[in-house]
Amino acid sequence: MPAGAATGASEVAPGLLRIESVMGSRRLAQWLVVGDDGALLLDTGIAGTVVDRIVPALAEVGLATEAVRDVIVSHADVDHYGGDAEARRLLPAARLGAHELDRPLIESWATIAAERYGWYRGYGLDYEPETWQWLADAAGAEAALDGTVEDGDVIDLGRIAVRVLHLPGHSLGHLGLFEPTSRTAIIADAAMADGFVDVGGERVSPPPYVDLGRYRETIERLRSLAPARIGTTHFPPIEGDEVEAFLDRCLGFTRELDRALDEALGDAPQGLPALLAACAERVGGYREMELELSRSLGAHLAARVEARAVERVELDGLPAWRRR
Ligand SMILES: [Zn+2]
Secondary structure (H helix, E strand, C coil), X not given: CCCCCCCEEEEEECCEEEEEEEECCEEEEEEEEECCCCEEEECCCCCCHHHHHHXXXXXXXXXXXXXXXXXXXXXCCHHHHCXXXXXXXXXXXXXXXXXXXXXXXXXXXXXXXXXXXXXXXXXXXXXXXXXXXXXXXXXXXXXXXXXXXXXXXXXXXXXXXXXXXXXXXXXXXXXXXXECCCCEEEEECCCCCCCEEECCXXXXXXXXXXXXXXXXHHHHHHHHCCCCEEEECCCCCEECHHHHHHHHHHHHHHHHHHHHHHHHCCCCCEEHHHHHHHHHHHCCCCCCCHHHHHHHHHHHHHHHHHCCCEEEEEECCEEXXXXX
């Protein structure tokens, strides 16, 4: 276990627990909101997380598995919903929910493999076979959700209540929670600074977002909530003055990638693999999952095409872009 990687359950504010483990080089956290009438779990991790981490964490804090009445999946990524089938089995009283825009991807491997993880194939890029295998394993068995959750829903657990936030950008249906008493925003992957970090704090993989405008709006919305702390899935807890600095870094990255794209785009059309290589180098490179920077580039390019600053054409049968 690398230094500085706390695992197990820790209370970050009254009634708000972070359940942390390590996934590859990164932290992986789920969040538990505990009231007098029951508990809410945000995210189920990857396949195995509920069995290995969440059920033991509940026991550690003296909660019965039946106390968990709500499971909210923040968004459609295997490290956030891969334990859904285990939650269905081991948390018998829980109602499983997600935002309607991400629900179809969360419920079906075929759908998320085609639309989220397979998106790159339409642009001449793809994950390595080992990564595909890891994703399929981490996704766990398919599990249907019980329903949907949306912005403004208030979940009252007795003595503590949380408000659901729709925080799109990383995915279109990304959800978070706001707890007003401690002013804690739990945002999973809704804002990702200049990339995810390893347990030692070193940046390892890019921040992928599918919609640039919505991602920037989400960052500003989080700022307007003036949280005392932000809880994420892959970063250590962010407290006090670090909150503004973190949100500045999130927004700053989108500007940095804009500048990298400005320098990379030319009069001759280029496909996404070429733009990815040029922009990754300009933003400093990533040692893991560098491919996912191209998802964010796709979002920047779509915004520029819409603003008629860039033209999307075809090159060797694949999409390509050039300055207008
Ligand atoms: Zn994640």
